[in-house]
Amino acid sequence: MSEPFRGVLIGCGFFAKNHMHGWADAEGAEIVAVCDRDTGKAEAFAREFGIARTYADAAEMFGAETPDFADIATTVESHRPLVELSLAHGATTICQKPFAETFADGKAMVDAAERAGKPLFVHENFRWQLPLIALKEKLAAGVIGNPTYARLAFRHGYDVYANQPYLAKTKQFALMDVGIHLFDAIRFLIGDAADIHCRTQSLKPGIAGEDAFVATLRHDTGVVSTIECSFFSKIVPDPFPQTLAWIEGDAGTLEVTGDYRLRIHKDGALEEIDVEPAVPAWGATPWHAVQDSVAAFERHVVDVLRGNAEPQPSGAHNLETLAMAFAAYRSAETGRTVDIDAFIAEGAR
Numbered sequence: 001m002s003e004p005f006r007g008v009l010i011g012c013g014f015f016a017k018n019h020m021h022g023w024a025d026a027e028g029a030e031i032v033a034v035c036d037r038d039t040g041k042a043e044a045f046a047r048e049f050g051i052a053r054t055y056a057d058a059a060e061m062f063g064a065e066t067p068d069f070a071d072i073a074t075t076v077e078s079h080r081p082l083v084e085l086s087l088a089h090g091a092t093t094i095c096q097k098p099f100a101e102t103f104a105d106g107k108a109m110v111d112a113a114e115r116a117g118k119p120l121f122v123h124e125n126f127r128w129q130l131p132l133i134a135l136k137e138k139l140a141a142g143v144i145g146n147p148t149y150a151r152l153a154f155r156h157g158y159d160v161y162a163n164q165p166y167l168a169k170t171k172q173f174a175l176m177d178v179g180i181h182l183f184d185a186i187r188f189l190i191g192d193a194a195d196i197h198c199r200t201q202s203l204k205p206g207i208a209g210e211d212a213f214v215a216t217l218r219h220d221t222g223v224v225s226t227i228e229c230s231f232f233s234k235i236v237p238d239p240f241p242q243t244l245a246w247i248e249g250d251a252g253t254l255e256v257t258g259d260y261r262l263r264i265h266k267d268g269a270l271e272e273i274d275v276e277p278a279v280p281a282w283g284a285t286p287w288h289a290v291q292d293s294v295a296a297f298e299r300h301v302v303d304v305l306r307g308n309a310e311p312q313p314s315g316a317h318n319l320e321t322l323a324m325a326f327a328a329y330r331s332a333e334t335g336r337t338v339d340i341d342a343f344i345a346e347g348a349r
Contacts, residue, residue, distance in 0.1 A: 004030040004310055008067045010058055010082055011074035011096070012036040012045035014163045019073050019123075020049050021282040022295035028302040029069075035061045039221070039251050046137050058082055060107055062089040067303060072096060073123075075166070076176075080105045085115040092305060094121040098176045103348030106322050110315045111346050119304055120315035126181040126243060127188040127312065128293040128300070130277040131256045136189055143264060145251030150225040151189050152182050155233040156240035173209030174229050175200070182227045183324045184313060185243065186217065190225060190319065193217040197337040198328035203232035215328050241290050260289070322349040 009019060009031050020310065023031050033053040036042035042054040055061035062070075062085060069092040072082045076098050084092040093113070099107035099122050113120035113151070139147065161168045167177065175198075183286035195218050212230040219225065239258040247254045252266030260276030277292035279285060303309040313321070320340070326348050327338040 002028075004220045005068040005302065006029050006065070007031050007069045007071060008033045008035065008061060008065055008091075009073060010035045010061075011072065012038070012041045012136055013073065015096075016045070016073040017048075017297070018287075018291050018294045020045070021070055021280065021291070021299040023071070024049070024282075025280070025295050026298045026302050028306065029298065032067065033061055034064050040113040058085055062086065062091070069089050069094065069301065071123075076101050077146065080109055083109045083113045083120070087112045087118055087120070090116065090118065092119045092121075092301075093299060094123055095315065096123045097318075098180045099315065099322050103323055103326060103344070104318070106315070108320050110319060113315055119311050121301060121304075121311045122313055122318040122321075123294075123297065124181060124313050124318065124321070125290065125293040125297050128296040129243070129289050130292060130296075131260060131262060131275040132185055132243065133288070134246070134262050134273065134275045135247070135254055137254055138262070138264070139189060139247065139249075143252065144247065144249030144254055144266065147190060147221075147223050147247055149248040150223060151228070151246040152225070153228040153244045154178050154182060154187055154227060154242075155230040156235065156238050157231070157233050158240035159236055160231060168204075168207050172329065173212050173302065174211050174231060175208065175328050178229050179213060179215070179227070179297045179328065180233045180321060180325050182229060182243070183215075183323045184318070186225055186227060187321060188248075189245075189247070190219050190221070190223050192220050193225075193324060193340055194220050194326050194330055195337050195339045196324060198331040200329075200332040201230075203230070210332075211326065213332070215331075217273045217324075240286060242286075242296075320344070 033054040034051050035058050039056045046054045070086040071094045073096045083095050093119045115150040118224040198215040202210050204211050215227040217225045245256040255263040262275045264271040277287040277289050280291050283291035325342045327343045
């Protein structure tokens with residue numbers, strides 16, 4: 001049996017624990033060191049997961065460890081320097097979303113990966129959630145014929161600020177925190193979008209950015225989709241952290257409900273399929289669908305390292321997703337529909 005791929009993890013925050021559990025379950029991968037500027041946090045993280053070495057400086061770590069891959073689970077302002085550092089040391093690199101603060105930074109990281117000849121992933125785990133994978137399989141099998149309309153909704157009132165208090169101070173919040181995921185998911189399900197129109201809202205008192213938005217997309221195929229997100233909805237039971245979906249086709253409709261049911265409306269009949277993932281041994285509800293998707297994404301990384309797959313999504317692919325989020329802000333500011341290709345040609349600013 002071959003030796004496992006050696007990895008390092010940078011950033012020992014709240015969500016990084018899910019990354020670490022996923023890597024522990026991923027056959028063929030091993031995290032050999034962790035890094036965080038807060039040495040106490042890094043040391044506590046290493047003790048919890050049985051990691052032998054910790055670092056406060058990423059450059060020192062790369063000089064000492066020479067890893068096969070690096071998982072960068074930090075906030076967005078640190079992504080470009082860390083990604084470029086990782087690639088310069090020859091490591092396959094995984095970057096947490098949102099990929100970059102600017103389109104130019106995203107493009108620079110993609111260019112760095114091309115120069116290094118190494119895969120660059122963006123950790124977009126929504127497309128790896130079991131309900132959305134099942135939905136994609138039904139679409140690919142032509143169960144509802146040609147899609148004509150789609151809707152994704154992520155609306156809840158869960159207190160996301162308790163574990164990630166910086167979100168309340170983030171000036172670009174809902175679109176960059178969950179909107180990015182939803183835009184990647186709709187591209188995964190329906191394909192690329194030609195234009196976007198968006199309205200944003202700031203509903204929770206005292207937050208710095210938007211905590212709700214509705215975006216309408218026109219896809220290259222002619223399909224129209226709507227993307228909804230709210231962190232201020234009052235729903236019982238609260239569906240957090242599920243993404244609800246509705247996709248109409250010329251032969252039927254597919255629906256993902258808040259109780260993890262995939263419903264197929266076709267030929268005057270309704271069929272239901274259970275698409276709820278199992279709770280990982282290290283996980284818990286209601287996070288289990290997210291936790292399962294993190295583990296699935298990391299198994300995919302191992303497949304790519306073995307040469308058996310291409311990155312999903314790659315940094316290059318995620319550039320358009322990033323541009324969609326920036327275009328949504330442009331639309332919200334101007335009240336106009338934004339052509340995405342033209343926006344990218346302008347530099348997506």
